[in-house]
Amino acid sequence: MTEEIDLSKLPPAEPYDKARDEAQRARLMKVWQTPTGWRRISAVNNSSVGKWYLLTSFAFFAFAGFLALLMRAQLAVPNNDLLSQSLYNQLFTLHGTAMMFLFAVPIFEAVAILILPEILGARDLPFPRLSAFGYWCFLIGGIFVCGSVFFGVAPDGGWFMYAPLSSNPDYSGLGADIWLLGLSFIEVSSIAAAVELIVGVLKSRPPGMRLNLVPLYCWYVLVVAGMILFAFPPLIAGDLLLEMERAFGWAFFDPDRGGDPLLWQHLFWIFGHPEVYIIFLPSIALIATILPTFAGRPMVGHSWIVLSAVGVAFLSFGLWVHHMFTTGLPEISLSFFSAASEAVAVPTGIQIFCFIATMLVSKVRRSVPMLFAGGALAIFVFGGLTGVMVALVPFDWQAHDSYFVVAHLHYTLIGGMLFPLFAGVHYWYPFVTQKKMSDKLGRWSFWLMFGGFNLAFLPMHWTGVMGMPRRVWTYDVTDGWAVLNMVSTVGAFIFAAGFVVLAVNVLWPRGKAPLVERNLWNAGTMEWSAEVPDKPWGVRSIPYIHTRYPLWEQKELLGEMDRGEWFLPDAEEGKRELIITDILDARPLYVQRVGGPSYLTLGSAFCLGAVFILATFHLWTLTLLFGAGFVGFTLWWLWTGTSEIPEKPEKEAGRGLVLPTYAQGNNAPGWWAVFITMTGDMTAFMGLVFSYFFYWTALPNFLPDAAKLPGFGWLVIGLALLLAGWITALLARERLAGGGTAQAMALLIAGVPLAALGIGAWCWAAWSAGLNPTETSFDATVWVLILWMGLHLLLDAVMRLYVAARIWRGRCTPRYRADSANLTLFTHFLALTAVVIFALLALFPMLMGVV
Numbered sequence: 001m002t003e004e005i006d007l008s009k010l011p012p013a014e015p016y017d018k019a020r021d022e023a024q025r026a027r028l029m030k031v032w033q034t035p036t037g038w039r040r041i042s043a044v045n046n047s048s049v050g051k052w053y054l055l056t057s058f059a060f061f062a063f064a065g066f067l068a069l070l071m072r073a074q075l076a077v078p079n080n081d082l083l084s085q086s087l088y089n090q091l092f093t094l095h096g097t098a099m100m101f102l103f104a105v106p107i108f109e110a111v112a113i114l115i116l117p118e119i120l121g122a123r124d125l126p127f128p129r130l131s132a133f134g135y136w137c138f139l140i141g142g143i144f145v146c147g148s149v150f151f152g153v154a155p156d157g158g159w160f161m162y163a164p165l166s167s168n169p170d171y172s173g174l175g176a177d178i179w180l181l182g183l184s185f186i187e188v189s190s191i192a193a194a195v196e197l198i199v200g201v202l203k204s205r206p207p208g209m210r211l212n213l214v215p216l217y218c219w220y221v222l223v224v225a226g227m228i229l230f231a232f233p234p235l236i237a238g239d240l241l242l243e244m245e246r247a248f249g250w251a252f253f254d255p256d257r258g259g260d261p262l263l264w265q266h267l268f269w270i271f272g273h274p275e276v277y278i279i280f281l282p283s284i285a286l287i288a289t290i291l292p293t294f295a296g297r298p299m300v301g302h303s304w305i306v307l308s309a310v311g312v313a314f315l316s317f318g319l320w321v322h323h324m325f326t327t328g329l330p331e332i333s334l335s336f337f338s339a340a341s342e343a344v345a346v347p348t349g350i351q352i353f354c355f356i357a358t359m360l361v362s363k364v365r366r367s368v369p370m371l372f373a374g375g376a377l378a379i380f381v382f383g384g385l386t387g388v389m390v391a392l393v394p395f396d397w398q399a400h401d402s403y404f405v406v407a408h409l410h411y412t413l414i415g416g417m418l419f420p421l422f423a424g425v426h427y428w429y430p431f432v433t434q435k436k437m438s439d440k441l442g443r444w445s446f447w448l449m450f451g452g453f454n455l456a457f458l459p460m461h462w463t464g465v466m467g468m469p470r471r472v473w474t475y476d477v478t479d480g481w482a483v484l485n486m487v488s489t490v491g492a493f494i495f496a497a498g499f500v501v502l503a504v505n506v507l508w509p510r511g512k513a514p515l516v517e518r519n520l521w522n523a524g525t526m527e528w529s530a531e532v533p534d535k536p537w538g539v540r541s542i543p544y545i546h547t548r549y550p551l552w553e554q555k556e557l558l559g560e561m562d563r564g565e566w567f568l569p570d571a572e573e574g575k576r577e578l579i580i581t582d583i584l585d586a587r588p589l590y591v592q593r594v595g596g597p598s599y600l601t602l603g604s605a606f607c608l609g610a611v612f613i614l615a616t617f618h619l620w621t622l623t624l625l626f627g628a629g630f631v632g633f634t635l636w637w638l639w640t641g642t643s644e645i646p647e648k649p650e651k652e653a654g655r656g657l658v659l660p661t662y663a664q665g666n667n668a669p670g671w672w673a674v675f676i677t678m679t680g681d682m683t684a685f686m687g688l689v690f691s692y693f694f695y696w697t698a699l700p701n702f703l704p705d706a707a708k709l710p711g712f713g714w715l716v717i718g719l720a721l722l723l724a725g726w727i728t729a730l731l732a733r734e735r736l737a738g739g740g741t742a743q744a745m746a747l748l749i750a751g752v753p754l755a756a757l758g759i760g761a762w763c764w765a766a767w768s769a770g771l772n773p774t775e776t777s778f779d780a781t782v783w784v785l786i787l788w789m790g791l792h793l794l795l796d797a798v799m800r801l802y803v804a805a806r807i808w809r810g811r812c813t814p815r816y817r818a819d820s821a822n823l824t825l826f827t828h829f830l831a832l833t834a835v836v837i838f839a840l841l842a843l844f845p846m847l848m849g850v851v
């Protein structure tokens with residue numbers, strides 16, 4: 001029905017009526033108001049959550065930076081004993097870990113949650129409560145990981161936690177467990193945010209914003225969130241293996257038992273290299289948004305930039321081996337990965353050249369954000385050049401694990417992410433606070449940081465080439481590195497001073513300062529359409545967008561929006577409402593209702609955090625208890641906040657546009673969220689499959705004799721039962737759609753015992769063949785695959801009972817059956833997982849002629 005609507009030919013808006021406008025505004029205000037006082041912690045709207053996220057990430061940055069200063073103080077003079085060796089190890093590990101996991105990635109999500117909906121001209125993201133949940137997970141996990149240093153038990157195995165140092169509890173204490181479990185927990189929150197952002201860009205665009213009109217910033221968000229979805233899960237798989245080895249002695253990384261420590265390096269760097277681009281692309285995105293504003297014209301090469309960003313994302317997944325050039329891999333793979341590593345310079349270069357071209361064809365206005373952007377470019381290009389050097393295998397053999405690498409990585413990270421981010425802070429500060437920062441302090445902080453940074457890190461190239469290894473806590477006068485190290489330390493403190501100036505500039509109370517004018521930079525993107533003073537609803541009415549820079553190219557837009565002439569200008573039913581559009585052309589599809597303030601997400605995050613923390617200390621009973629609490633809170637949240645049956649099937653959204661108020665199947669954002677989450681889940685699973693084949697290629701005797709394989713017959717029976725369980729879900733969906741609610745419930749519930757019997761048959765297959773996960777890597781791999789299946793079936797059981805209960809209580813009906821569609825989608829992925837595991841355990845050995 002919506003297909004025929006031509007948005008450019010809608011009937012004209014009704015004449016302006018002041019009383020109506022005020023009444024609508026009052027109703028919107030009531031619905032979107034942020035709770036005040038301590039109730040604020042129940043807020044879920046993107047502007048509150050985004051702000052907390054931002055401040056928390058910067059707090060972790062300051063913490064990690066403080067650790068860096070301690071290290072630099074220790075290294076200032078030879079034979080210093082300010083820090084002990086063991087503390088130094090903890091400091092560099094925690095510094096690297098916090099910078100990468102608690103700052104660089106979360107800050108992307110923080111900024112995106114804060115500004116993405118506004119750049120899209122949307123009211124909020126499609127799952128506000130999910131953002132809040134992700135934030136609380138991040139806060140709890142971050143405090144847990146960082147807090148460990150105050151008890152002297154911080155992780156100390158380096159930010160990449162190499163096995164076998166980390167897999168053997170004799171060498172690495174509680175710190176490694178804190179790292180593994182704490183970070184897995186934080187990764188959950190990163191993935192939650194990524195799902196939210198992907199669905200946001202795909203489905204919450206304003207009507208009319210076709211793909212080729214999507215602002216550059218949003219493209220980058222889409223690409224980066226997609227990368228998170230494919231990069232983090234392999235690390236979660238690795239964390240699982242490593243923790244199973246540490247806690248229960250499973251044989252994954254121990255060569256004596258057929259394990260291989262290199263497997264960890266692969267799983268880590270499959271994550272770790274894309275991570276570098278996950279960090280750096282969002283900052284490029286900030287520059288791509290800021291630059292056109294100060295150039296006063298659209299970005300040159302818009303489509304080229306989008307293509308290059310996508311290209312970098314793809315390439316970056318093929319580069320991980322360049323971190324392993326020195327591990328004795330076959331030469332042919334070294335050359336391949338070396339070439340691929342150089343190739344990534346091409347799409348990166350295209351983006352930078354487009355920026356430079358934009359500056360050349362326009363007169364760039366000077367401003368503090370542009371100062372930071374320029375500094376970023378200079379530092380980053382330098383860091384890129386040393387990157388091209390270390391991507392050459394022979395050079396890397398010299399520079400590996402020396403201070404040259406420390407210099408290189410800080411040039412790329414600080415030039416590539418930190419300076420652009422600070423440009424963004426200065427640029428969007430007036431958007432967030434409606435006050436202006438001091439330009440003078442801004443310039444001071446820039447020059448202090450720029451100078452301090454180069455003073456600190458430029459000399460490290462020489463200390464590295466002169467032979468100073470990274471991660472040493474001290475050195476001797478005779479090494480001849482003393483002067484350069486002193487210079488580095490002085491530089492680091494100057495940098496820190498610059499950051500303090502910046503922090504003062506940001507945090508300075510500006511209560512009495514005048515508000516800024518609307519769109520003070522004269523930008524073209526939608527976030528600057530916000531009224532001054534700001535309102536909690538995002539946009540007064542959701543506009544029709546048909547240009548790339550609407551505030552420049554749609555002259556009447558602001559007035560039309562303010563007068564409520566566009567979509568959803570009112571909140572008659574007292575619900576928070578968004579418009580969901582289709583992926584390609586942004587045709588309006590339906591009106592989605594989202595949940596308001598809630599403590600449920602907080603409770604859910606708290607319980608999940610407790611699960612991870614208690615598991616670190618092996619307090620299993622409490623772990624289970626909080627696990628149940630987590631499930632309880634989450635179900636309650638879903639029960640009260642999702643797929644609510646509307647009071648009427650359609651509503652008038654303004655300008656004669658009539659939209660449905662409920663969606664199911666692949667029209668609904670919830671369906672997409674399940675789809676995307678499960679894609680990430682399958683990626684983690686592929687990490688396990690990768691491990692299986694890695695062992696098979698690396699170890700000649702990986703597959704045991706036929707007698708020690710899990711029993712074929714039992715594997716077949718198990719698979720048959722699991723697939724039968726899947727079919728019950730499909731039938732339940734059919735029956736429900738046909739009106740058979742009782743049968744649908746029965747079928748859903750019947751799937752639970754089928755799954756239990758199926759996984760039971762698989763356990764028996766492995767058990768009766770005498771497979772013991774602590775004995776060989778093969779046994780451990782079989783068991784971890786079965787464990788993976790089992791955990792998913794547990795989730796499946798909970799969801800089946802949940803949907804059955806929804807049907808029973810009339811919250812999921814033959815007409816409104818989104819829950820059933822989402823569950824079915826989930827079971828498709830489960831069936832696929834079961835088939836792949838079956839192929840690995842039963843068919844592959846047969847193919848290899850073992851049976």
Ligand code: HEM
Nearest residue numbers: 068071072092093096099104158159406413470471472492
């Ligand atoms: C702000 C000024 C900074 C200073 C003064 C600084 C200083 C240092 C120092 C002294 C080390 C230890 C070198 C060693 O002993 O091997 C180090 C390591 C590291 N830094 Fe920074 N850093 C800064 C910012 C950052 C930022 C912004 C990031 C990332 C976003 C970062 C990521 C790392 C990583 C990943 C390591 C490696 C840790 C390891 O070896 O496990 N640093 N840094």
Ligand SMILES: [Cu+2]
Nearest residue numbers: 273319322323
């Ligand atoms: Cu890399």
